[in-house]
Each structure stands twice: as C-alpha cells, then as structure tokens.
Amino acid sequence: MKLFREAALTVVCLVLGITIAMQYRSVKINNTLAVYEQQRVNDLITDLLREQENNKQLQRRIDELQKDLENLRTGTNSENETIQELKKENEKLEILAGLKTVKGKGIIVTLESMDNTPIDDYSILTVLNELRAADVQALAVNDERIIATSEVRRVGSYMVVNGRKLLPPYVIKAIADPQKLENSLTVMAGVVDMLKYYNIKVDIKKDDNVIIPAVRDDGTVLRYDLLTPVE
Numbered sequence: 001m002k003l004f005r006e007a008a009l010t011v012v013c014l015v016l017g018i019t020i021a022m023q024y025r026s027v028k029i030n031n032t033l034a035v036y037e038q039q040r041v042n043d044l045i046t047d048l049l050r051e052q053e054n055n056k057q058l059q060r061r062i063d064e065l066q067k068d069l070e071n072l073r074t075g076t077n078s079e080n081e082t083i084q085e086l087k088k089e090n091e092k093l094e095i096l097a098g099l100k101t102v103k104g105k106g107i108i109v110t111l112e113s114m115d116n117t118p119i120d121d122y123s124i125l126t127v128l129n130e131l132r133a134a135d136v137q138a139l140a141v142n143d144e145r146i147i148a149t150s151e152v153r154r155v156g157s158y159m160v161v162n163g164r165k166l167l168p169p170y171v172i173k174a175i176a177d178p179q180k181l182e183n184s185l186t187v188m189a190g191v192v193d194m195l196k197y198y199n200i201k202v203d204i205k206k207d208d209n210v211i212i213p214a215v216r217d218d219g220t221v222l223r224y225d226l227l228t229p230v231e
Contacts, residue, residue, distance in 0.1 A: 097222075098147040098215040102138050106175035106210040107182055110203040111195065112168060121154040123195055124170055128152070130191045131174045134184035138175040138212045142166040145215040149222075162221045178206040 094100045109127060113119050128139060128146060139146035144161040146152075152161050159166045174181050182204055185191045192202045215221050 098138075098145045099217060099222075101211065101214045102175065103209055103211045104137070104175040105178050105208050106136075106138075106173065106206075107178050108205045108207055108210060109172040109174070109185065110201075110205075111170045111172070112201045112203075114199045114201050117199060118154065118157050119159070119168060119170060119200060120198075121152050121159060123198065123200055124152050124159065124172070126191055126194070127172055127185065130184050131172070131176075131181055134176060134181050136174045136176045136181060138173075140173045140212045142171055143173075143213050145213060147215050147221070150215075162216065164216075173210050173212050175210050175212060178208075182206065 091100070095102060111119055111123065111127070124141060128141075131139060141152065141159070141161050144150070144164055144166065146161070150162050152159065154160075155165070157167075159168075159170060185202070185204060192204075195202050
C-alpha cells in the first residue's frame with residue numbers, strides 16, 4: 001500500500017513537473033514571440049517614420065525643382081529679351097559702321113565738268129564735308145559708301161574711293177533732312193557757287209527713298225588685322 005502511494009506520488013510529481021516545464025516553455029515562447037512582435041512593430045514604426053521623412057524631403061525637392069523651372073522660364077524670357085536687345089544694338093552699330101545698306105530721305109548731288117576738265121578730289125571732299133556739317137547720317141560717292149577711313153583722291157582722269165576707280169559724273173548720295181542738306185550747299189557764296197566758279201555743274205535732287213549700299217566687306221576697305229583692343 002505504501003509502495004503504491006509512493007509510486008502514485010512519483011507519477012503525480014512527474015506529471016506536475018512535466019506540466020510545469022511545458023507551461024514554462026510555453027510562457028518563454030510566448031514572451032519571445034511577444035518581444036519579437038514588439039520589435040517588429042517598432043521596426044515598422046521606424047520604417048514608417050523614415051518613409052514619412054523621405055516623403056517630406058521628396059516634396060521639398062519637388063518644390064525646389066518647380067521653383068527652378070519657374071526661374072528657368074523667367075530666365076529664358078529675360079535671355080530672349082537680352083538677345084533681342086543685343087541684336088538691335090549690333091544692328092545699330094553695323095549701320096553706324098556702314099556695314100548695312102540703308103535708305104531714307106535725303107538728296108542726290110551730281111557733279112559734272114562743264115569743260116571736260118577733270119574734277120578735283122578737293123571739290124568732292126568739299127561737298128562731303130559740307131554735308132557732314134549738316135548732320136548727314138550716311139554718304140556715298142558713285143555707290144561707294146563713305147566711312148571714317150574712306151579716301152577720296154584723284155588719279156589722272158578718275159577718282160579713287162575706297163580703293164576703287166570711279167569715273168565721272170560723280171553722284172553723291174546723302175541721307176538726312178533733305179531741306180537742311182540742300183540749304184547747306186546752296187547758301188549764298190557756298191559750295192555750289194564755288195563749284196560753278198571751277199566750271200563744275202551741280203545738280204541737286206531731293207528724294208524720299210535714297211538708297212546707300214553697305215561698304216564692301218572684302219577686306220580691302222575695313223582693315224583691322226593690325227589693331228589690338230586695349231583692356
């Protein structure tokens with residue numbers, strides 16, 4: 001009987017021990033799972049916060065790019081306007097330098113010898129200088145554009161302008177106020193009277209559409225290969 005009780009007690013204790021061990025193991029596993037789940041939740045929260053921060057940075061970058069795009073659009077407009085202004089300024093400088101064919105109101109002065117005596121270069125220069133004094137804006141002799149470096153000189157029976165030989169009659173075209181230009185030449189005891197004294201016939205005609213060609217740009221008139229800008 002005693003032996004039976006001890007055996008039963010032993011079995012009960014064994015079962016109880018196994019049950020306790022299994023319960024401990026179950027609690028440990030559950031704790032481990034709980035810790036894992038908590039860590040996973042923490043990781044997910046961390047990932048979520050990181051993604052939210054990334055989204056904020058991306059939004060800021062998008063805003064910056066949109067601002068840059070707007071600046072580029074504005075800058076392009078400003079650049080186009082600047083280019084157009086530069087083109088206008090360049091065209092103006094080309095006109096002043098004689099590199100553009102121009103037209104406008106002015107006069108056409110024709111000089112012709114009345115006794116077949118060659119016309120002197122002094123006579124042509126006198127007319128040109130008088131027209132310059134009348135604020136002329138463009139000049140040409142026999143369609144040779146007169147610029148700052150143009151030479152006018154007689155060689156035998158012909159005239160040399162911009163290195164080109166010109167034969168009479170000599171036609172001087174001038175663009176400016178036609179009346180002012182004519183008055184500068186026809187004033188009493190002025191250029192026209194002086195040229196008549198040298199047997200030179202002077203014909204002056206007003207014209208609303210005087211065309212003066214550009215200076216020849218073949219390297220024979222405009223030469224600057226020996227010039228260096230000073231900075």
